[in-house]
């Protein structure tokens with residue numbers, strides 16, 4: 006594995022871009038390496054500027070469920086570009102994508118397109134506050150909803166009491182309006198509601214399938230319980246399905262569990278690799294958004310024709326070609342192979358998988374929430390990551406990011422990944 010050019014470019018980038026990257030985790034800081042600069046990508050593979058080829062398990066952090074540069078998606082983007090890159094005026098593609106989203110989610114009557122998941126979650130929270138005329142938001146440790154101030158607050162030492170900002174620059178004044186509870190711990194949520202905050206909580210926002218502390222599967226009773234508490238106290242339930250939307254099924258995890266969220270946040274897959282986010286929900290709530298109602302939210306490039314075209318092309322393929330079955334089979338085979346490898350090597354690794362998302366946590370504990378995720382040994386992951394890269398497999402450069410399989414990964418890729426894991430663990434263990 007050669008990385009001369011990547012190293013050179015990283016040095017150059019660091020001079021003019023903070024940390025050399027436009028999103029922190031890309032910098033490989035938590036694995037203590039130099040990031041690969043990518044030259045091109047196709048199907049299940051990425052190619053770096055030094056001429057190395059990798060099986061990609063990052064998938065641009067979730068959007069690329071069809072793999073890189075899927076021909077039909079690329080064609081849709083090319084066609085759209087020839088008709089103009091942005092109008093700042095309504096166009097038919099927006100209706101098409103909105104209809105596809107509403108058709109796929111029974112809980113979404115109306116949807117507004119934005120440019121990122123961050124924007125979707127931030128706007129959904131503003132809307133929930135306006136609708137309920139309340140200020141407080143409840144979130145869960147380890148869930149990520151983008152980088153708006155409201156979400157950059159973590160539980161203080163006394164969980165459930167005051168929080169602390171996770172970033173300088175977040176006003177202390179916001180701390181009291183964000184309550185942080187433990188994922189999968191319904192009792193802690195119920196306690197907060199019953200101890201008097203219930204009437205003040207505008208919304209609970211939750212990743213129904215948590216994908217930002219590594220993959221953590223929800224306890225189904227936890228999610229049903231959140232729904233019940235919200236209904237009882239007049240708070241809104243916001244499902245952040247930016248990762249799980251169109252990843253776990255054609256629709257979201259809410260479809261599989263038959264839970265009606267009041268508002269749903271989407272992103273990633275619905276943009277087919279271009280910048281799109283969306284938030285939607287019940288008509289009476291969505292009708293509060295400007296210009297129909299008073300809640301302001303806008304975007305110069307929202308509903309961008311190229312992004313919308315990529316999203317429509319992606320969703321059409323997912324809808325019409327029963328991609329999920331194939332993905333599930335490949336993912337299941339990979340999990341089975343990995344479990345065999347772990348048994349053979351005796352490595353202490355917890356595998357969490359749901360459909361085409363999975364995480365390998367370097368811990369002997371079962372991982373069910375933020376605390377147990379944090380029991381993972383990041384140094385072991387660092388070595389594992391470096392070893393896998395040498396074997397030609399590009400994993401997320403952090404223990405706490407999810408691996409994604411795509412429809413472009415075939416049986417051969419799956420076999421190669423499992424073999425690479427075997428080689429790396431045998432060197433180490």
Ligand SMILES: *Cc1c(COP(=O)(O)O)cnc(C)c1O
Pocket residue numbers: 120121122123124126149150151152212216217245246247248272273282
């Ligand atoms: C990625 C992600 C976001 C943020 O989306 P961006 O497009 O990066 O702003 C929000 N919520 C969840 C669950 C995500 O995984």
